[in-house]
Amino acid sequence: DIxxxxxPSSLSxxxxxxxxxxxxxxxxxxxxxxxxxxxxxxxxxxxxxxxxNLQSGVPSRFSGSGSGTDFTLxxxxxxxxxxxxxxxxxxxxxxxxxxxxxxxxxK
Amino acid sequence: EVQLVESGGGLVQPGGSLRLSxxxxxxxxxxYWMSWVRQAPGKGLEWVANIKQDGSEKYYVDSVKGxxxxxxxxxxxxxYLQMNSLxxxxxxxxxxxxxxxxxxxxxxQGTLVTVSS
Numbered sequence: 001d002i003x004x005x006x007x008p009s010s011l012s013x014x015x016x017x018x019x020x021x022x023x024x025x026x027x028x029x030x031x032x033x034x035x036x037x038x039x040x041x042x043x044x045x046x047x048x049x050x051x052x053n054l055q056s057g058v059p060s061r062f063s064g065s066g067s068g069t070d071f072t073l074x075x076x077x078x079x080x081x082x083x084x085x086x087x088x089x090x091x092x093x094x095x096x097x098x099x100x101x102x103x104x105x106x107k
Numbered sequence: 108e109v110q111l112v113e114s115g116g117g118l119v120q121p122g123g124s125l126r127l128s129x130x131x132x133x134x135x136x137x138x139y140w141m142s143w144v145r146q147a148p149g150k151g152l153e154w155v156a157n158i159k160q161d162g163s164e165k166y167y168v169d170s171v172k173g174x175x176x177x178x179x180x181x182x183x184x185x186x187y188l189q190m191n192s193l194x195x196x197x198x199x200x201x202x203x204x205x206x207x208x209x210x211x212x213x214x215x216q217g218t219l220v221t222v223s224s
Binding site for chain 1: 142144151152153154157166167168169202206208209210211212214215216217
């Protein structure tokens with residue numbers, strides 16, 4: 001199974017900050033990497049698919065990059081509504097696997 | 108707007124069985140993959156299983172193989188998860204999800220399964 005390692009597990013940031021979250025796969029997943037945002041008590045929301053494709057309706061301050069084993073989610077200017085937990089997921093091969101999550105908190 | 112609505116969760120004793128259902132809007136079933144994803148209380152997301160829209164391909168996470176079975180009824184626009192030999196570690200909110208590929212684009216609101224004596 002492909003292991004997904006996210007870092008950091010949590011971070012504190014202020015509104016307007018640039019935030020980056022990294023995700024590393026235990027083997028190459030080409031670009032089969034997705035990013036999700038989850039708020040407490042809610043279902044996850046797909047932000048980025050295939051490493052760098054912004055899902056329709058997602059603000060352009062979110063961006064994804066990377067290929068192979070190393071990937072990054074960036075938020076260019078953090079907004080109040082962005083405080084949430086973010087997960088990466090590989091969809092290269094079954095079983096699909098998620099990273100452990102990164103909780104973005106208000107500084 | 109694609110809508111997914113899960114049902115069937117509840118309290119079950121260890122070793123027991125439960126069948127989850129997911130009702131989907133027709134457009135979801137026309138060409139999408141359907142998945143189950145779970146989240147234990149206070150924990151991260153865990154993909155459980157997925158199925159191709161025609162039912163010809165199914166995949167499972169190792170921890171549920173032989174105990175859980177995913178199925179689809181296109182006539183009823185319904186997805187199911189039959190869960191047998193349930194364990195405490197299966198306690199979670201179970202989400203139904205769908206997408207054209209193996210990502211999870213549309214999500215239901217989730218249904219809570221609690222395995223406890």
